[in-house]
Amino acid sequence: MTVESKNIPLADNINQVNDWLIGHSGFFIQYGVNIVSAIIILFLGNMVTKVISNNVAKILQKNKIDDAVSAFICSIIRYALFSMVLVAVLSRVGIQTASIIAVISAAGLAVGLALKGSLSNFASGVLIVVFRxxxxxxxxxxxxxxxxxxxxxxxxxxxxxxxxxxxxxxxxxxxxxxxxxVSKYDTRRINFVFRVSYKADLQKVKQILKETVESDPRVLKDPEVVIGVTELANSSVNLVVRPWVQRSDYWPVTWDLNMAVKEALEANGIEIPYPQMDVHLNTEPQPLTKNA
CATH class of the missing domain: 2.30.30.60 (SH3 type barrels.)
Structure with missing residues (x-):
């Protein structure tokens, strides 16, 4: 048995394709319009999102809201608006957004459990912004x-x-x-601990410390400088000195007064001891014992 093949003319094939295109031309036109509309929505939506975010940032800045808080709020607004733009784009293309939102919600629960650390960081960021x-x-x-x-x-x-x-x-x-x-208040207190020998005259030491500290013009007069014996240690008598300074002067005053106090104590013959141990040797001869 032989099978005869039919040769379909090329013109007939072209005509069939043309007929199919003509019959579905409305679909292609509508789909093309939807694609172009979606691109326009994405472009304009992105521009509107940036404009709104920038305007919110200007309003917050005008009301003297902290820069860090403004950046946090603008980030939330920008992501929320852009998510709405994406939903509108998908809807314009013809994708059923209701089913997508349902799938995203279900996936969001699973992702949320997997990324609970990130969500916890986000919640902590909100608390930082709220309680400041x-x-x-x-x-x-x-x-x-x-x-x-x-x-x-x-x-x-x-x-x-x-x-x-x-x-x-x-x-x-x-x-x-x-x-x-550290930057919450304008003034700070410096806590010094100076060690002197047990042989030192404590009243004289306190007077030297007081004069040395108060001679620095950066030390505040109010509150007054507090000086007192804080500990009778193993090798020294420890005195605490607590002056108040402006926040910006904290470290310069700390460094300068440490050096000034050392020089003042040495100039007045006050010993600054260091940990030491007295060892007593018994030099008496010991009798020798013989093994039985």
């Missing part, structure tokens, strides 16, 4: 790091250390432990 234990530019000690606050972000806080290093600390680490804000 520190602001941009403050020098803080938190999460085992000390530095100046550069920015408060969605999941972490960026600090700049004294030796000019950037440290990114998770917000959870900051809120989990104590937060020390």
């Amino acid at each position: 234990p520190f602001k941009s530019g403050d020098f803080i000690e938190a999460g085992g790091v000390a530095g100046s606050v550069q920015s408060i972000q969605l999941f972490q806080t960026v600090l700049k250390t004294s030796d000019n290093k950037m440290v990114v600390v998770p917000n959870t680490s900051i809120m989990r432990g104590p937060i020390t804000n």
